Structures are given as C-alpha cells and as structure tokens.
Amino acid sequence: xxxQSSRIFGETTKFVxxxxxxxxxxxxxxxxxxxxxxxVGYDVFVLTSTDGKIHYINRAGRLEKSTDAHKxxxxxxxxxxxxxxxxxxxxxxxxxxxxxxxMLRSTLVQNSTPVYCLAxxxxxxxxxxxxxxxxxxxxxxxxxxxxxxxxxxGLILVLEWNSVNGLILSGSExxxxxxxxxxxxxxxxxxAYDYPITSVAWNPNGELFVVGSFNSxxxxxxxxxSYTLEKPNTGSIFSLAWSSDGTQISGACGNGHVIIGHLxxxxxxxxxxxxTVISNYQINVRxxxxxTKEMLDFRNRIIKVSFSFGHLVxxxxxxxxxxxxxxxxxxxxxxxxxxxxxLIVQAEKHFLLVDGLNVSIHSYDGRLVSPIxxxxxxxxxMNNLTASLSNDTLAIRSKQDEKVIHVFDTNSGRLVGDGKPxxxxxxxxxxxxxxxxxxNERRLAIVDKNRDLYLTTVRVFGKGCKFLKLxxxxxxxxxxxxxxxxxxLSDDRLLIYCYPNAIYADKDxxxxxxxxxxxxxxGKQPWILQFSDNQVVMRRxxxxxxxxxxxxxxxxxxxxxxxxxxxxxxxxxxFVKEDMLWACLAAMAAYAKELSTAEVAYAALKExxxxxxxxxxxxxxxxxxxxxxxxxxxxxxxxxxxxxxxxGLIFRAIxxxxxxxxxxxxLELALKHKTHIDTVLVYRQKYLQKFDKQESDKRFLQYxxxxxxxxxxxxxxxxxxxxxxxxxxxxxxx
Amino acid sequence: MPVFSFFLSFFLSxxxxxxxxxxxxxxxxxxxxxxTHVPKxxxxxxxxxxxxxxxxxxxYIRITAAVNEPDVQQQSSELRDSCKEFMDKIESFHKIVxxxxxxxxxxxxxxxxxxxxxxxxxxxxMSVTKQREEEQIQLMAxxxxxxxxxxxxxxxxxxxxxxxxxxxxxxxxxxxxx
Numbered sequence: 001x002x003x004q005s006s007r008i009f010g011e012t013t014k015f016v017x018x019x020x021x022x023x024x025x026x027x028x029x030x031x032x033x034x035x036x037x038x039x040v041g042y043d044v045f046v047l048t049s050t051d052g053k054i055h056y057i058n059r060a061g062r063l064e065k066s067t068d069a070h071k072x073x074x075x076x077x078x079x080x081x082x083x084x085x086x087x088x089x090x091x092x093x094x095x096x097x098x099x100x101x102x103m104l105r106s107t108l109v110q111n112s113t114p115v116y117c118l119a120x121x122x123x124x125x126x127x128x129x130x131x132x133x134x135x136x137x138x139x140x141x142x143x144x145x146x147x148x149x150x151x152x153x154g155l156i157l158v159l160e161w162n163s164v165n166g167l168i169l170s171g172s173e174x175x176x177x178x179x180x181x182x183x184x185x186x187x188x189x190x191x192a193y194d195y196p197i198t199s200v201a202w203n204p205n206g207e208l209f210v211v212g213s214f215n216s217x218x219x220x221x222x223x224x225x226s227y228t229l230e231k232p233n234t235g236s237i238f239s240l241a242w243s244s245d246g247t248q249i250s251g252a253c254g255n256g257h258v259i260i261g262h263l264x265x266x267x268x269x270x271x272x273x274x275x276t277v278i279s280n281y282q283i284n285v286r287x288x289x290x291x292t293k294e295m296l297d298f299r300n301r302i303i304k305v306s307f308s309f310g311h312l313v314x315x316x317x318x319x320x321x322x323x324x325x326x327x328x329x330x331x332x333x334x335x336x337x338x339x340x341x342x343l344i345v346q347a348e349k350h351f352l353l354v355d356g357l358n359v360s361i362h363s364y365d366g367r368l369v370s371p372i373x374x375x376x377x378x379x380x381x382m383n384n385l386t387a388s389l390s391n392d393t394l395a396i397r398s399k400q401d402e403k404v405i406h407v408f409d410t411n412s413g414r415l416v417g418d419g420k421p422x423x424x425x426x427x428x429x430x431x432x433x434x435x436x437x438x439x440n441e442r443r444l445a446i447v448d449k450n451r452d453l454y455l456t457t458v459r460v461f462g463k464g465c466k467f468l469k470l471x472x473x474x475x476x477x478x479x480x481x482x483x484x485x486x487x488x489l490s491d492d493r494l495l496i497y498c499y500p501n502a503i504y505a506d507k508d509x510x511x512x513x514x515x516x517x518x519x520x521x522x523g524k525q526p527w528i529l530q531f532s533d534n535q536v537v538m539r540r541x542x543x544x545x546x547x548x549x550x551x552x553x554x555x556x557x558x559x560x561x562x563x564x565x566x567x568x569x570x571x572x573x574x575f576v577k578e579d580m581l582w583a584c585l586a587a588m589a590a591y592a593k594e595l596s597t598a599e600v601a602y603a604a605l606k607e608x609x610x611x612x613x614x615x616x617x618x619x620x621x622x623x624x625x626x627x628x629x630x631x632x633x634x635x636x637x638x639x640x641x642x643x644x645x646x647x648g649l650i651f652r653a654i655x656x657x658x659x660x661x662x663x664x665x666x667l668e669l670a671l672k673h674k675t676h677i678d679t680v681l682v683y684r685q686k687y688l689q690k691f692d693k694q695e696s697d698k699r700f701l702q703y704x705x706x707x708x709x710x711x712x713x714x715x716x717x718x719x720x721x722x723x724x725x726x727x728x729x730x731x732x733x734x
Numbered sequence: 735m736p737v738f739s740f741f742l743s744f745f746l747s748x749x750x751x752x753x754x755x756x757x758x759x760x761x762x763x764x765x766x767x768x769x770t771h772v773p774k775x776x777x778x779x780x781x782x783x784x785x786x787x788x789x790x791x792x793x794y795i796r797i798t799a800a801v802n803e804p805d806v807q808q809q810s811s812e813l814r815d816s817c818k819e820f821m822d823k824i825e826s827f828h829k830i831v832x833x834x835x836x837x838x839x840x841x842x843x844x845x846x847x848x849x850x851x852x853x854x855x856x857x858x859x860m861s862v863t864k865q866r867e868e869e870q871i872q873l874m875a876x877x878x879x880x881x882x883x884x885x886x887x888x889x890x891x892x893x894x895x896x897x898x899x900x901x902x903x904x905x906x907x908x909x910x911x912x
Contacts, residue, residue, distance in 0.1 A: 544886035
C-alpha cells in the first residue's frame with residue numbers, strides 16, 4: 001500500500017530510500033506559510049507509516065526524524081489548514097495531535113476501533129474523524145460537546161472537509177458518498193454504486209469534488225450530483241489530489257499507476273453565445289443566432305474561464321486573455337503574476353481577478369485598475385459567494401471574522417465610507433452587490449448564518465451601517481444584471497424583489513413589491529445561477545438547469561424611473577394595472593421625492609392615509625421642509641432632522657421631534673438654539689395630561705419652573721413662525 | 735538336409751579395417767581347417783562374406799557346404815530362400831512398425847499440445863465472459879450516468895419550452911391589449 005499525494009510530473013527520480021519495513025500510508029507536504037504574506041517553499045514533508053511512526057523528510061530526501069506515534073499502523077495523517085498542527089489517526093483507535101515542532105500536543109480520542117480517516121475544519125479548531133459507521137466532530141481543545149452521528153451503513157473509509165464551502169465529504173464501504181454541513185446535517189447522499197469508495201477530494205475552490213473507487217473516477221458538483229463518470233482501467237484509486245488551480249487531478253491507482261486528469265468540457269452561456277472548453281488549449285465559442293463558430297486556441301493550459309457582460313475572460317497558466325463578443329480574433333492579453341487564478345468575478349466595466357495571493361481589479365482593456373489588499377486577506381479562499389463586484393464597488397467577506405465585510409472602491413482600491421469594514425451581528429455566508437444605479441446608492445445584500453436576507457447601503461459616512469431585513473430562509477439570491485431587482489429562493493418559493501429599495505422608501509410597501517411564485521416546479525432546493533434581464537436561471541438539486549421568465553414591466557419601470565420619465569412610468573402602470581407595479585412606482589416616487597407621482601401611485605393602491613400625508617407635504621411651501629417630511633415619510637427621522645437643521649429651519653426641527661415624541665431631543669434643540677422652549681414644554685404638558693401623568697423628567701421640571709405655559713401664546717408664536725417662513729422663502733424666490 | 739554354416743564374427747573397430755583384413759587373411763587357413771571337418775560326401779561350395787558394409791565392426795563369414803545330394807540341396811536352398819524372405823518380411827515389418835510408432839508418437843505430441851491449447855482457450859473463454867460481465871457493468875454505469883445527464887437536459891429543454899410558451903403568451907396578450 002502506498003498512498004501518494006505528491007504531484008510530480010515529468011521525469012521521476014528516486015527521491016528517498018526508506019528504511020526496510022516502512023510502508024508509507026500517507027504523504028503530506030506541510031501547508032504553505034501564508035502568514036508571512038509571501039510564498040514560502042515547502043521544506044519538509046511528513047510520511048506516516050504502517051509501523052506506527054511519523055517520518056519527517058526534508059527537501060533533499062534526508063530522513064530528519066522519526067517519531068513513534070501509534071501502536072499498529074497510522075491510517076491517516078493531516079495538517080491543519082493554518083499549518084500549526086498535525087493530526088494522526090491509527091489502528092489503535094487513537095487520534096493524536098502534534099505540534100509544528102514535532103512534539104505531541106494531545107491525544108484527542110481513544111476509540112476501541114481503528115480510526116480510518118480524519119479531517120480538519122476550515123478554522124483549524126475542530127476535527128472530524130471516523131468511528132466505524134459513525135462520524136464524530138470534536139473541538140481540538142475539547143470544550144464543546146462532540147457531535148456524533150451515523151454517517152453510513154458501512155465502514156467509513158475517507159473524509160474530507162473543504163475550507164471554502166465548509167462541507168464535509170465522506171465515502172464508505174457501503175459504496176455511497178455523502179455530503180454533510182459543518183454541523184453534521186446531511187446535504188446530499190449518493191446512490192449506492194458498484195464498488196466501495198476509496199478516495200475523495202474537494203477541488204480547492206469548493207465547487208467540485210472527485211470520488212474514486214474501483215476502476216472509476218467520478219466528478220461531482222458541490223451539491224452532490226455527478227457531472228461525469230470515467231472508467232479508467234486502474235484498479236482502485238486509493239488517493240486523489242487536485243492541483244492548486246483546481247484544473248488537474250492526480251490519483252494513485254491500485255495497479256501501481258498514477259493517473260492524471262484534466263477538467264474539460266466546461267460550458268458557459270451568455271445571451272446568445274455559448275462557450276465550451278473542448279480541450280486544455282481550446283475553447284469553442286458559438287453564436288446561437290447566426291450559428292457561427294469560433295475556435296480560440298491558447299498556448300498554455302486554460303485554468304479559469306468567465307463569460308458575462310459581453311466579455312470572455314480566459315486565464316491560462318501564464319496569461320490572461322480578454323475577448324469581446326464583437327471581436328473574437330484579437331484578444332487583449334496581459335501576463336499573470338503567479339498563473340494560479342482561482343476566481344474571476346465580472347462586472348459591466350471591469351473584473352476581479354484572484355491570482356494566487358494577489359487580488360486585483362482589471363478593466364476590459366487589460367489595464368490594472370487597482371490592487372486590493374487588506375490585513376488578513378486569504379485570497380485562495382474567496383469564491384463567488386464571498387466576493388461580489390459591481391461597477392464601482394467590491395465587497396469581500398472576511399475569512400478571519402466572518403461577520404465582517406470589506407467594501408472597496410474599485411477605482412481607488414480603498415475601503416469606502418469611513419475606511420472601516422462593515423460588520424454584521426452574525427456570520428455572513430453570502431454577499432451580493434446590486435449592479436446599476438448611482439454609486440452612492442449602492443446596496444449590498446447579505447445572507448447570514450440564519451439564512452436571513454439583509455440589505456444595507458454601502459457608502460455611508462459618520463454613522464454605522466444599518467442592516468434592514470428583507471426576508472428569511474433565503475437559500476440563494478442574485479441581483480439582476482441590468483436593473484436593481486433581486487431574485488431569491490426561500491422555502492419553496494421564488495421571490496422577485498422588484499424594487500428592494502422600497503425598504504428605504506416605505507417599509508409597508510415591501511411585501512407588495514415582491515413577485516412571489518411557487519418554486520416546487522424547480523424541484524427541491526434549487527439554486528439561482530443567474531438573473532439576467534427577464535430570465536431567472538436556476539440549477540435544480542440534481543443538476544439540471546431550469547429557467548423561468550418574469551414579467552418585463554418592472555424592468556421597463558426601472559428604466560423610466562432612472563431616466564426620470566415619471567409620466568411614462570405612470571402610463572405604463574395604468575396600462576398594466578397591477579398592484580405590484582403600482583407599489584414599485586409608489587416606492588420609487590417616494591424614494592425620489594417625486595410627490596405627484598407618489599400621490600397617483602398611492603391612489604391606485606388605495607392608501608388614503610399616505611395620500612393625505614403626501615398632500616400635506618405638497619402644501620408645505622418650503623422645499624427643504626418638503627424633503628424633510630418625505631424623509632420622515634420614508635422613516636428616516638434622523639435624515640429629516642438633519643435636512644431641517646441644515647436649512648436653518650430650527651422651529652420645524654423642534655416640531656418634528658415633538659411630533660415623533662422625541663421630547664429630550666426637542667428640548668435639547670430648543671435649548672441649543674434658545675427658541676421655542678415653551679412650545680416644547682406646552683406640547684409635553686398636553687401629552688402628559690392626555691395620559692393623566694405627572695412630569696417626572698428632571699430636565700423638563702427644571703425648565704418648566706420659570707416658564708409660563710400658555711397654549712394660545714404658543715399657538716400665535718407658531719403661526720408667526722409659519723408666516724415668517726413663508727415670507728422668507730417667497731422673498732428668496734423672488 | 736544339413737547345411738553347415740559357420741559364422742564367424744569379428745568385432746573390429748572401423749579404425750582397424752586394415753588390421754581386420756589382415757587378420758582375416760590370417761584366419762583363412764583356420765577356416766580351411768574347419769572346412770576339413772566337413773563330413774564326407776559334402777563339398778564346400780563356397781565361402782560367403784556377409785557384413786554390414788557400412789560398419790566394419792561386424793563381419794560375418796558364412797561358409798556354406800553343399801551336400802552332394804541335389805534334392806536336399808534344393809530343398810535347403812528353398813528353405814534358405816524362404817527363410818530369407820521371411821527375414822526380409824520381418825525386417826520390413828519391423829521398419830513399418832517403428833515408423834508407425836514414430837508417427838504415433840508425433841501424433842500424441844500434437845494431441846497433447848492441442849489439448850493444452852484447448853484448456854488454455856477454455857480458461858480464456860471463461861475469463862472473457864467474466865471480463866465481458868465486468869465491462870457490461872462498467873458500460874451500464876456509464877449508461878446510467880448518460881441517462882441522468884439526458885434527464886437533466888430533458889428537464890432543461892422542458893423548462894426552456896415552457897419559457898418560450900410563456901413568452902409567446904405574453905406577446906400575444908400584449909398585442910391583444912394594444
């Protein structure tokens with residue numbers, strides 16, 4: 001038995017001669033030292049063997065040290081992702097943890113049966129290991145109670161825990177492979193195949209995995225369904241490993257061969273084009289409308305391909321090619337620093353490229369727009385869910401603290417707002433930025449650990465980010481590529497938030513701007529891949545793509561509103577006669593402070609109270625006051641006050657605070673500007689009388705002492721204020 | 735009818751041919767002496783040398799004494815001839831038999847070879863069935879895989895058809911409303 005995990009290509013040379021009687025069971029390079037920020041070469045690799053020893057062998061092939069670790073064979077050895085610890089599991093049922101300095105740290109478990117495999121959690125704090133047919137998750141330092149569950153009907157042979165998506169993959173003698181989440185909840189269980197599963201391996205980016213068994217190699221999606229099955233004549237495949245760019249796979253076979261596989265046949269679609277990677281060096285692009293075909297050849301191996309917004313971005317082992325759909329003949333080419341691209345995220349104007357440890361934004365003419373850096377960045381662990389790009393903003397969920405989201409301006413490469421990352425109260429699992437609209441209204445949608453959907457504004461200054469809750473039980477989401485609509489899947493329903501911004505305009509309207517439909521026709525647990533124009537593309541849990549159309553009207557409405565064609569928008573709504581569209585228009589108009597349109601829209605929705613309020617606002621002669629009232633209408637009390645104070649309308653600001661029963665603030669303002677103290681006090685007194693209560697606030701008592709509270713007097717004073725205001729602004733106008 | 739024949743045999747190595755002839759000439763008087771013992775009424779009719787000329791190691795000298803009794807002589811010569819004939823026949827029989835045995839031997843060898851071949855090919859055949867079974871299993875696995883893929887594509891196709899229908903319905907409705 002020789003389980004080989006190293007990747008050596010080309011000429012093989014005899015590297016090291018092992019002492020007699022040593023039969024290696026696993027071979028591991030120590031993980032890259034990423035803390036230093038630069039790539040440090042692999043120095044020592046570790047070999048575990050059947051005689052229960054750990055052998056440390058250096059680069060030159062010299063045996064540095066052998067340590068007695070277990071009685072009987074060591075069945076599995078793994079480095080923790082942070083490179084601090086090394087865990088071994090043996091036939092004697094023990095799981096031991098060793099430090100980087102090769103000293104025994106602790107004996108984690110003592111089982112009565114051999115432990116066949118173990119795997120580290122992404123945070124290096126937990127371990128999952130096998131116990132016969134059971135799987136156990138246990139903290140490295142004890143503490144929390146271990147989680148144990150029955151995984152398979154047969155002996156579990158292999159385990160792997162992906163550090164990007166946090167899923168555990170297990171393979172067993174019952175010929176099944178299963179996927180579990182990090183709490184041991186089942187995600188997927190395969191059919192029972194013909195032979196026991198002897199090896200599994202996650203792709204480094206967590207999108208794919210491979211399963212090896214007797215004479216077969218299966219490539220599967222992270223949701224469990226299998227893309228392809230290959231039947232090489234190799235015997236059992238005992239060990240599998242991916243290359244760091246996630247395009248090649250090597251396997252150690254039972255007949256003594258090493259097989260090397262390449263990923264091909266990746267298929268991408270964008271509008272009327274589809275691109276297929278047909279070999280390591282060729283991409284075939286087809287225009288479906290005219291049925292013209294283009295063959296793109298590359299000198300180096302293709303590593304990553306991305307196709308959207310009219311551009312095909314291809315990263316090879318040394319260069320990056322950018323093709324425009326208008327011209328397939330002359331791509332823009334620039335050299336890559338490391339040639340190990342793990343992620344490409346495209347936006348309309350530029351794209352994000354994660355190349356090894358470098359994260360940068362490039363424009364489609366090949367220019368480097370800005371490099372992205374922040375402390376504790378783990379570029380290799382970014383994926384589509386944790387990084388989102390729009391035309392002016394980039395959001396990346398931090399790996400160190402999963403509650404934190406770093407938001408960058410793409411032009412400067414600096415954090416937006418106050419230069420501080422945004423943090424949420426729970427761990428964030430998915431981030432998505434909207435794609436259109438002005439940059440200061442950029443919205444970020446996040447899904448947290450409880451699968452709640454929140455919306456927040458990215459560019460805020462001075463105050464903390466407010467997360468407004470849009471929905472619960474969200475499985476997946478996607479922003480539309482052309483207008484700010486959001487599609488989300490929640491508990492057997494497909495929700496289209498036609499105007500998610502409604503939450504900033506009028507919260508009551510939010511439920512009515514959602515186009516809700518049953519998603520049971522898309523099978524169990526679908527996943528939204530794309531939301532472009534009027535089409536939502538989803539992937540069903542068994543892998544098939546399904547698309548569904550949504551009504552085109554909201555998109556048209558968005559278009560009118562962004563061009564400020566309010567009359568056209570109203571006409572459109574009258575033509576369609578749908579409450580949902582009216583609600584969208586009402587929210588849009590309220591947000592844009594377009595009073596007459598809002599009035600029409602609310603009238604169509606039969607919201608009398610709101611119309612009345614809008615009419616009241618319309619009667620206010622002062623523009624700033626109107627804006628403030630609109631802000632109040634949208635529920636932004638602070639904004640409303642700020643607008644008023646900025647315009648010098650102190651009286652109105654005080655009155656505003658009185659109206660929302662924010663007495664202390666009203667008094668504070670009155671005292672600060674030394675006006676209308678009596679007004680505040682009178683209103684306070686009336687309020688207390690209504691509820692038949694005595695004044696208890698010390699400040700009010702203190703200021704109330706010397707002031708004569710006369711309602712009529714206050715009334716005339718207020719009228720005088722209104723009069724003054726009117727005069728002031730009419731003269732200003734004139 | 736008595737016929738006296740003396741068979742003298744000399745075993746001489748081929749290297750000593752000359753010596754043999756010399757020895758033989760030396761012996762002649764002795765032969766003659768022997769002939770003197772031929773009974774009365776008998777004449778020595780001749781001395782016959784019979785030898786395998788290819789091999790000088792053995793030399794027969796046959797001395798025939800003819801008896802002056804013509805009928806006896808005739809009979810004896812007849813007998814001699816028949817004996818000779820018999821001897822020839824036996825010899826040819828022996829030749830035939832030995833060639834037959836040779837043929838049989840070679841046939842046996844052939845048969846053995848063929849038998850081994852047959853056993854080998856039978857084993858091969860049996861393993862081929864097994865191999866085929868295995869291949870069948872593998873192909874079946876591949877077929878199920880393809881079937882699943884086809885099912886996926888079918889679902890996708892259906893979804894797209896539905897999408898198209900919806901779009902057409904929408905267009906129709908839109909045209910009607912206008």
